[in-house]
Every structure is written in structure tokens, then in C-alpha cells.
Amino acid sequence: MAVTAGATELAPDLPGLAGQDEGTVLVLRALGLGDALTAVPALRGVRRAWPGRRVLLAAPAEVGGWLRDLGLVDGVVPTRGLEPLAWAQEARTLTGADPGHVAVNLHGSGPESHRVLLHTAPERVVAFASGDAGVDGPHWDPDEHEVDRWCRLVTAAGGACSREDLRLDPPGSRGRHVVVHPGAASGARRWPADRFAAVARDLAAAGHDVVVTGGPDERDLCARVVADADAALGGPAGAPDGTGSVTDTAGTLDLPALADVVATARLVVCGDTGVAHLATAYGTPSVVLFGPTPPATWGPAVDPERHAVLWHGDTEQRPAHAPDDAARGYRGDPHAADLDPALGRITVAEVVAAARSLLAGPQDPAEMRAGDEALSVEA
Numbered sequence: 001m002a003v004t005a006g007a008t009e010l011a012p013d014l015p016g017l018a019g020q021d022e023g024t025v026l027v028l029r030a031l032g033l034g035d036a037l038t039a040v041p042a043l044r045g046v047r048r049a050w051p052g053r054r055v056l057l058a059a060p061a062e063v064g065g066w067l068r069d070l071g072l073v074d075g076v077v078p079t080r081g082l083e084p085l086a087w088a089q090e091a092r093t094l095t096g097a098d099p100g101h102v103a104v105n106l107h108g109s110g111p112e113s114h115r116v117l118l119h120t121a122p123e124r125v126v127a128f129a130s131g132d133a134g135v136d137g138p139h140w141d142p143d144e145h146e147v148d149r150w151c152r153l154v155t156a157a158g159g160a161c162s163r164e165d166l167r168l169d170p171p172g173s174r175g176r177h178v179v180v181h182p183g184a185a186s187g188a189r190r191w192p193a194d195r196f197a198a199v200a201r202d203l204a205a206a207g208h209d210v211v212v213t214g215g216p217d218e219r220d221l222c223a224r225v226v227a228d229a230d231a232a233l234g235g236p237a238g239a240p241d242g243t244g245s246v247t248d249t250a251g252t253l254d255l256p257a258l259a260d261v262v263a264t265a266r267l268v269v270c271g272d273t274g275v276a277h278l279a280t281a282y283g284t285p286s287v288v289l290f291g292p293t294p295p296a297t298w299g300p301a302v303d304p305e306r307h308a309v310l311w312h313g314d315t316e317q318r319p320a321h322a323p324d325d326a327a328r329g330y331r332g333d334p335h336a337a338d339l340d341p342a343l344g345r346i347t348v349a350e351v352v353a354a355a356r357s358l359l360a361g362p363q364d365p366a367e368m369r370a371g372d373e374a375l376s377v378e379a
Contacts, residue, residue, distance in 0.1 A: 022052035024101035026087065028117055029059050030079035031107065032185070033255070033274030035146075036063045037281050038301075039106045041165035042150035043072050046104055049159030053102070058085050066255045070168065082107075082116050102126065104157075106150050109140040126157045147301040163301045168281040170263040178208045178355075179262055181270035182225050183218040188292045188336040189271050191343055193221055197228035198348045199269055203355060204233055204244040211261060213275065214250035222250035267358055269351060271343070272298060272334075280307065285358040287351055291343025292332025308354035312345035 025046055029039050036059060046055055057064050057073040064076035077087040103122035107113040110130030117125060118133065129137045138156055141149065151161045180203070182196040200210045210229070214222040226248040233243055253261060262268055262275060263282035270276050271289045279286035280300040288299065290311040300307040313330030332340040 022050075023123075024054045024056055025050050025104060026077070026085070026101050026117065026120060026122065027055060027057050027073070027104045027106055028079075028085075028113055029057060029106045030082060030113075032060065033063055034272075034277040034298075036067060037166075037274065037277035038146040038298075039150050040067075040072060040168070040281065041147055041161045041163060042106055042154045042159075043067070044165045045151065045154035045159030045161030047159070048161070049154065049157055050102060056087065058087070062255050066259070069256070082112050084119055085116060087120070104154070106153075110135060126153065128153060143297065145297050145299075145301060166281055166302050167283065168263075170282045170284075171260050172264045174266060175264040176209065177211050177261075177265055178203050178359075179211050179213055179265045179268040179270070179275070180225070181213045181268065181273060181275040182221055183214045184271045184273050186335050187338050188332060188334055188340040189273070189343065190339065191271055191289050191291075191346065192339065193224050194228060195348050195351070196269075197225045197232070199351050199355065200225060200229040200246050201232040202348075202352045203269075204229060204246050205240075206356075206359075207242050207244050208266070208359070209244040210246045211265070212246065212248050212250065213253060213258060213261065216251035219250045222248050267355060269355055276300075285361070287354045287358065289343060289346050289351065291340035291346075292334045292336070294331065306358075308358060310346050310350055310354060311342065313342040 027043065027046060029036055043055070043057070054075065055073045056075045056077055057067060058077040058079050059067070061076065061078040064073070064078065067073055068076050077085055079085070100123040101120070102124045103117035103120060103126070105113050105117055105125070105127035109128050111133035114125070114127055114130050114133035114135045117127070118135075125135055127135050127137050128140045129135060138153055144152070147163050147166060151163070154161055180196055180200045182191070182193055184190040200212065204210050212222045212226050226246050229246045233246075234240075249261070258275070259278055262278040262284055265284050268275060268279040268284055268286040270286070272291070272293055276286060276288045278284075280302065283303055283306060285306045286300070287308045287310065288295070290299065290309060290313070294313055295309045295311050299309050330342060332342060
């Protein structure tokens with residue numbers, strides 16, 4: 001159980017609680033799951049840059065708490081957007097002193113996020129340059145991959161890190177279920193529900209048990225995907241022998257449980273969401289559908305052979321790590337309410353073909369559960 005003081009939660013084995021820390025590193029990443037996962041290598045770099053300091057992460061409570069439990073940070077300062085951080089008094093209470101802190105901005109290019117950290121009166125700020133905020137640092141490259149961007153910033157401060165630091169240890173062995181995640185934070189990045197249902201139907205018809213995941217606000221979306229897939233299969237009574245199941249888990253999984261489901265899946269099919277970044281971190285094969293955001297900046301950063309990236313922002317499909325400018329040229333609005341045209345051009349046939357190809361690929365027997373054992377999910 002975490003030790004709590006005010007708004008700040010700290011792990012019980014925090015070195016600072018024994019009076020041995022050299023201060024604090026306050027890291028700002030007040031964003032969602034996918035954003036947090038792309039910053040994992042940089043967080044590891046922060047550890048290397050300041051090994052004697054306690055690392056506090058200012059982030060949404062659930063995401064930050066999960067990263068703390070993984071040991072990536074020592075404590076969490078829960079955030080609501082870029083509101084002022086209520087952390088300093090709690091940190092002093094816990095340590096009995098104020099040894100000073102370094103502020104690291106892994107949130108954005110500024111100036112708003114810079115000012116949030118400057119308000120905490122740090123002894124040093126590590127951030128991208130912002131004339132408006134009066135902060136010096138490396139230049140911001142809008143075409144840089146999100147993982148590389150934060151690694152470059154932290155490496156320049158003395159904390160060497162790279163894409164290879166992205167990986168997380170899976171919590172269990174590889175299962176036989178397939179995850180279909182139809183949701184996304186905006187309509188621009190949400191592939192149509194009927195197409196996800198068609199993919200789920202094909203996977204179940206091939207004998208795979210499909211787990212449909214989503215948050216509490218995506219219950220209706222996931223219920224529609226499951227109902228349409230079941231109807232196309234003939235319903236529970238009419239499905240042919242050997243047909244897999246389609247299970248709706250929307251709103252039933254907290255973040256650690258969702259991570260377990262993704263980490264132990266045989267395949268994930270989803271849009272450009274946090275679930276895609278979970279699959280990348282855990283090495284779970286995935287089919288990821290991109291629309292307004294180029295995969296060259298947000299696609300899988302490691303193990304490209306494990307992932308099929310579909311995108312029609314260019315005239316042809318390109319891998320997530322494509323270096324040429326053409327793969328970066330198209331940019332839509334990732335926050336728009338309507339389906340992005342590049343995402344809309346991805347067909348069911350493309351997704352099914354990519355999923356079948358990955359499922360037919362080599363599987364490590366040591367990672368597979370024996371026999372017909374499958375993930376048990378209670379909806």
C-alpha cells in the first residue's frame with residue numbers, strides 16, 4: 001500500500017523515507033495512457049540521470065499509479081490538466097526537509113506546461129526551449145517520433161535512454177485470446193463499429209476467442225460490436241462447431257487488468273490508442289489503424305515485425321518507422337469529432353488480412369498456454 005500525504009502518493013520502499021535521498025525529480029506528463037507509455041524510456045533515463053533522487057510523476061492518478069506500481073517512478077502527484085501542482089508541502093512533510101528538486105517537462109513544448117513546473121521553484125528545469133516561458137533547452141521537432149523526442153531531451157540532460165527502454169515485462173504467459181478494442185478518444189480516430197464487428201466475426205469464425213475491450217464510456221460502442229459480430233455468426237445457438245467466442249468487457253477492467261489482457265493476448269486489433277501502445281510495450285502482435293496522426297510519429301517504436309500498421313495518409317502503406325518525409329506529410333485533426341478520411345479508407349479486408357498474417361506467424365511455444373486453456377474474462 002502506498003504512503004499518502006495530501007495529494008502525493010509514494011511507494012512504501014521510497015529511498016527518501018529512509019532519509020537517504022538527494023532530493024526530488026518532478027516529472028510532468030499530465031496525459032493519458034498512450035502518452036505515458038511513450039515516455040517510459042525517458043522515465044528510465046531520468047532514473048539514470050539522477051540515481052540518488054526520488055522521482056515523482058505528475059500525471060492522472062490511475063496512469064501514474066500504475067507506472068508507480070511497475071517501479072518506473074517512486075510517487076505520483078495526481079493532475080487535472082495543467083492546473084498548479086499541489087506537491088511541495090507534501091514532499092517536505094514526507095522527507096522532513098526541502099533538499100530541492102529538478103523539474104523535467106515530458107508533457108509538451110510549452111509555454112503552459114513549462115510555467116506549471118516553473119511555479120514549483122525548481123533548482124533546474126529540463127525542457128524544450130521556449131522563449132515565451134524563458135526556458136532554454138533543445139529545439140522541438142514536430143516530425144520526431146514521440147518516443148525519440150523525450151529520449152533526446154533526457155539524454156541531453158545526462159540520462160541516456162532509447163527506444164529499447166520501451167519494453168515492459170509481461171505479467172504472464174501468452175494466451176490464445178485476441179483483443180479487439182474499437183474505442184478511441186475522438187471520432188477522428190475511431191474506425192466504424194460495424195467494421196470492427198466484421199473483424200471480430202472473422203476472427204471468431206476462425207476459432208479465436210475475441211475479447212472486446214473498452215472504458216466505461218464505451219459500453220454502448222462495444223455492445224454494438226459484440227451484438228453485430230454474434231448476429232453475423234448466427235448467434236450462440238447457430239454458430240458452427242469450432243467457432244470462438246466474442247466477449248464484451250467494456251467498463252469491467254481497470255488499468256492493471258486491461259494491461260494483463262493485452263500483455264497475454266495473441267493479437268490486438270485497435271486504432272491509434274493507449275491499447276496500441278500497451279501492445280508495443282509488451283511485445284504483443286498488433287494490427288494498428290492510423291488516421292489523422294502519421295504512424296511515423298506515433299506508431300510502434302520497437303519490434304516492427306510484430307506489428308501491422310495500416311494507414312492511408314499517403315498513397316501506400318508504410319511501416320511505423322518509415323523515415324521519409326512522404327510518410328509524415330499528411331496530418332489530420334486527431335481531436336476532431338468526425339472520422340478522419342485516411343482512417344476511413346482502411347477496409348475490413350485489409351485488417352482481416354493483416355490479422356491472419358500475424359496469427360499465422362511463428363509463435364513461441366514457451367509463451368503459449370497448454371492445450372485449449374484460454375483467458376477467463378467475466379463480463
